[in-house]
Amino acid sequence: MIHGLIILIFVSGVSIYLTACTPASNSTSRSAQYVVESGISEGKRWRDNRHFAVEVKTEALATDGIHDPDNDAIHTLQEPAEALSAFPLSRRGDVDWVKALDLGIIEPRADLLEQGQMTVLDMDIMFKDTGQMPWVKFPHTAHTQWLACSNCHPAIFIEKKGANNISMDSILAGEYCGRCHDKVAFSLWTCERCHNVPHEGTPERWNESLGIPPNPTTAN
Numbered sequence: 001m002i003h004g005l006i007i008l009i010f011v012s013g014v015s016i017y018l019t020a021c022t023p024a025s026n027s028t029s030r031s032a033q034y035v036v037e038s039g040i041s042e043g044k045r046w047r048d049n050r051h052f053a054v055e056v057k058t059e060a061l062a063t064d065g066i067h068d069p070d071n072d073a074i075h076t077l078q079e080p081a082e083a084l085s086a087f088p089l090s091r092r093g094d095v096d097w098v099k100a101l102d103l104g105i106i107e108p109r110a111d112l113l114e115q116g117q118m119t120v121l122d123m124d125i126m127f128k129d130t131g132q133m134p135w136v137k138f139p140h141t142a143h144t145q146w147l148a149c150s151n152c153h154p155a156i157f158i159e160k161k162g163a164n165n166i167s168m169d170s171i172l173a174g175e176y177c178g179r180c181h182d183k184v185a186f187s188l189w190t191c192e193r194c195h196n197v198p199h200e201g202t203p204e205r206w207n208e209s210l211g212i213p214p215n216p217t218t219a220n
Ligand code: HEC
Pocket: 127, 128, 129, 130, 131, 133, 136, 165, 166, 167, 168, 169, 171, 177, 178, 181, 187, 188, 189, 190, 191, 192, 193, 194, 195
């Protein structure tokens, strides 16, 4: 037996939308599910404006293999799907953390005690050995907002343009970009987030399907 409850609250233009369900007492499944949308509606608006907007893809606490679903304390925790409900998403339904940062939804600290500042470097590196795939524009900015230079230089990349023999094979095997992407950073299966600069040889089809503007005048 499920008791449903829907509460709608409007606080100075901000709407909080809450749905709670309480299953029968002898059930071992989650006893509460919440969907809350509030202040961070910016992210949701951005996401809804994209033609490939989807639900956030995340595991529920009870089935994530980390939390014990039979322990009552689980009900005191916030569900990831609720916490992330208004974040901007990638095509695959992962949170787009770069966009979340740009929109001011999150403000990461440089260190635990919030004493230091990140050294942000505004320098893009273009990788052009990509066949028909759009070129890869590596943005130092998006990385150095949360990573120190020493996270990458010199252990993962020699600090010189063209000095690293990077290929898609090696990335998929977990080297170079693959040291982080598909692990702690966005998935390798959103190709277009890296291969984002179309060139003469890139089929228009590819650009259209991913919402990338038509072949470039800017590419060089
Ligand atoms: C994390 C960033 C990233 C993602 C995501 C990514 N690539 Fe790449 N890809 C690269 C880089 C960097 C190169 C090397 C380019 C160079 O050396 O000039 C590359 C090279 C390539 C090449 C050229 C041939 C080769 O083996 O090096 C192809 C084809 C390619 N990628 C296809 C894909 C496809 C298809 C996807 C999605 C399934 C994808 N890539 C996702 C970064 C990425």
